[in-house]
Amino acid sequence: MTVIEHTIAALGVDGDMKDQSSAAVSSDGNSRVTRAKKALAVQQDNKDASESEADEDDDQESDRDSNGSQSEDEESDRRDSGAEAEEPEEVDYEKQRQQNILRNQQLMMELGLQPISIRREFPIPVRPSRDKSRDDEDYTEEREYPKVRAKKRMRIPKPAYQPVQTRASKRIRGEPAxxxxxxxxxxxxxxxxxxxxxxxxxxxxxxxxxxxxxxxxxxxxxxxxxxxxxxxxxxxxxxxxxxxxxxxxxxxxxxxxxxxxxxxxxxxxxxxxxxxxxxxxxxxxxxxxxxxxxxxxxxxxxxxxxxxxxxxxxxxxxxxxxxxxxxxxxxxxxxxxxxAESASEALNPDLKTKVFGGSSHPEITKLITSRLGVEPSAVKLSQFKNKETSVEIGVSVRNEDVYIIQSGSPKINDSLMELLIMINACKGASAQRITAVIPYFPYSKQSKKKKHRGAIAAKLVANILAISGVDHIITMDLHASQMQGFFNIPVDNLYAEPTVGKWIQENVEDWENGVVVSKNAGGAKRVTSLADRLNIDFALIHMDRSRKGHAQGPDHSLSKPENIYNRLEEEDDDDDSMVDAETGHEIHRAEAADETSLMTLVGDVQDKVCFIVDDMIDGCHSFLEAADNLVGHGAKEVYIIATHGILSGNSLRQIEECANVHKIVVTNTYPLPAEKRALCSKLVILDISPTLAEAIRRTHNGESISYLFTQVPKSL
Missing domain, CATH: 3.30.160.360 (Double Stranded RNA Binding Domain)
Known part of the structure; x- marks a missing residue:
C-alpha cells in the first residue's frame, strides 16, 4: 500500500466523503496534527508487515519451483473451475474516481497543503426532451439555457443630399483677391x-x-x-x-x-x-x-x-x-x-483676292473697298425685260479668294436673287473660296413661326445660300441668336455695339448718368450688354395686352386660335406693318375692340438720359410709345438707337414730329436714299464699314476676328 492509502486508512475515510469534508472543516488545527502523527505510525507498522510478507512469498516461490509443471497445471485447472465463483463485482469507475478526488483533497487539507474550502455545486436547470415518445431507459435530460433575444436594429434614415461646397479658386468663383x-x-x-x-x-x-x-x-x-x-x-x-x-x-x-x-x-x-x-x-x-x-x-x-x-x-x-x-x-x-492699327492696311497684293459689290448698297461697297485699298472687281448686273436678273463676272476668279458684298434693301427679293446668282457664277468660274458679306440679313424677321402654318423663311434663305455654293458668311447683328444654327457653313456674326458705345461716349453729354432701355422683353440681353460696356443702369418696358373677357370663368379655353397666336407673336411685331401683294395697300394689325394695352416701366429714369436700343427699327410706333412713357416718368432726353435702320413708310417723318425723341441713331448696314434722310433732322448714321473691312482682311489673312467683338478698328 502507498503512503497516501495508509494515511487515508488511518484517518478512517470511507466512501461518504461529504460528511468527512464537513468534519474536516469543523476540526481544529491540533486534531489535524494528531491524526497526521498517527498516520505516520501506521505507515511504519505497515512497512514492517510488508517485509515479513515478502519473506513468506519467497519461500512459497521456491516450493512452487520444486513442484514443477505439475503444480502449474493444477493451478490453472483450479482457476478455470472457480472463475465464475471468484469473479469480482462490477465497479462504477466514475463514482470511484470522484471518491478518489475527494479523498486526495481531504488529505491535502489535513496536511495543510491546501486551504480549507467548501465546494458548492449549483443545480443546473434541466428540461425534459422534446421527444416524449421514447422509452424511459432512452430518456435523457437536456440542459436549458436562457434565450437571448437580439435587439431589433433601428433603421436610421439617410440624410437628404447636400451639394458639396465647391473648392474652386477665387478666380473661378469670381471673388477678388x-x-x-x-x-x-x-x-x-x-x-x-x-x-x-x-x-x-x-x-x-x-x-x-x-x-x-x-x-x-x-x-x-x-x-x-x-x-x-x-x-x-x-x-x-x-x-x-x-x-x-x-x-x-x-x-x-x-x-x-x-x-x-x-x-x-x-x-x-x-x-x-x-x-x-x-x-x-x-x-x-x-x-x-x-x-x-x-x-x-x-x-x-x-x-x-x-x-x-x-x-x-x-x-x-x-x-x-x-x-x-x-x-x-x-x-x-x-x-x-x-x-491692330498697323495691320489694318490694304490686302496683300501678292495674295489673289477679288471683291465684288452688288447693286443693293453700292455706298457701303465703296467704303469697304477704299479701306482695303482695292478696287471693286468688274461685274455686269442687269435685268431682262421680264425682270429676270442677269450676272456676268468680268474678271478671272480661278483659285482666288472671292468676297461678295450684298445687303438687304427695299427690293429684298431682287437683291437676294442677285446675290445667289453671283455666288453661283463665281463657283462655276473655279473660285477657291467664296465669302458673302451681308450686313443686313434678308428675311431675318421670319426666324420662327408666328402662326401654326407659317414658314421659317430665314432658315429657307440659309439653305438656298448653302446650295448656291457659298463657303463663308459675314453678317451683323442677326435678329435672333438661333439663326446661326440655320447654317451648315461658318457664320461670323459681328456686332455694332462697340461702334454705338463709342459714339455715345463721344457725343452724348452726361452719358454717365444714362440708362439703357429695352422696349420689350426680347431685347433685354442686348440692352444689358451695352449697359455693362458703358457701366450704366438699364431699364425694361413691358407691354401687357389683356382682354376684358380673359378672366370671366373657367369656360374661357386657351385652345382658341386667337389666344395661341398671341402667345406665338414676335416680341416686337407691333411695328410690322404689311402691304397687300396685289393692291399694294398697307395692312395694319387688326386690334380687337375689347383689347387694352398696359405699359409698365421697370427701372429708374428720373432726370436721366435714356437710350432705347434694338437691333432694327422698321415701324416706329412702339419706339414712340416707349419714348412718351420714359418722358412721362421724368426722363431728361431720349435717344432711339438701332443697328439696321429700315424705317419703312413715313417713320422718319413721325420721329421728326415727336418732341420726346432727341435723336435717332442707326448704322449704314441698310441703304437709305438721300431724299429719305432729308425728312428727319434727328437722324444720325454711323459708318460700320471699318468693322466689315477689318473682318474681310482678317479672314483673308487667316487671323482671328474676335477682336472686333469688343473693339472698334481705328481709321486709316
Missing part, C-alpha cells in the same frame, strides 16, 4: 532678402528654401503671360531663373522656372532624377502627388513654390524692371491696339 500689406521691418526672423552668391532665403512658414529669385521677363511677346491669375493671393510676375527647394512626401525636390514658347514653364525635379513640368505652379506638383504615395492629395503650387509668402513678394518687387499690374496691362493693351 485679398489685399495684403506686409511690413518687413516688423518681421524679426533674420531672413536674407538679397540672394546674390550663396545666400539663401528660408521661408520657415512653408518649409521652402529659395536659392535664386530670378529676373523679370523682358521679352517682346505678351508679358501678361508671365503674370499670375487674378485669383491668386498676390498679383505678381513669375521671374525667369527662379530656383528653390522643398522637402515633402519623404523626399527633397528642387524647383525652377524657365522661359517657354507660350509662357513660363514650371519644373519640379526629385532627388531620384524624375522631372515634372507644367504651365502653372500647380501642374508639376499635381504630377508629383500622382507619382508618390500621396495620391489624391490636393496641393497649392504657388504655396509650394513660395509665392504665397510676403517675403517672396517683397523680393519680386525689388527686382530690376518691376512694374505693377495696372501699368503692365495698360502697356500691353496699347501694344495690341497699335499692332
Amino acid at each position: 485679398k489685399e495684403y500689406k506686409v511690413d518687413l521691418e516688423a518681421l524679426e526672423n533674420g531672413l536674407q532678402l538679397d540672394l546674390n552668391g550663396k545666400d539663401q532665403n528660408e521661408l520657415r512658414s512653408i518649409a521652402t528654401t529659395i536659392w535664386d529669385i530670378g529676373k523679370i521677363y523682358k521679352g517682346k511677346e505678351n508679358r501678361l503671360k508671365y503674370w499670375s491669375g487674378k485669383g491668386s493671393m498676390f498679383r505678381h510676375p513669375y521671374p525667369i531663373g527662379f530656383r528653390a527647394e522643398k522637402h515633402v512626401f519623404r523626399e527633397r525636390y528642387t524647383m525652377h522656372i524657365k522661359e517657354g514658347p507660350d509662357g513660363p514653364i514650371f519644373v519640379v525635379e526629385s532627388e531620384g532624377g524624375k522631372v515634372f513640368e507644367g504651365s502653372s505652379p500647380t501642374l508639376p506638383w499635381t504630377k508629383v502627388c500622382l507619382a508618390s504615395y500621396s495620391k489624391g492629395t490636393r496641393i497649392s503650387g504657388p504655396l509650394f513654390f513660395g509665392f504665397s509668402d510676403p517675403i517672396t513678394q517683397k523680393m519680386i518687387e525689388e527686382l530690376e524692371g518691376y512694374q505693377d499690374w495696372e501699368t503692365v496691362s495698360s502697356e500691353e493693351r496699347a501694344k495690341v491696339e497699335a499692332k
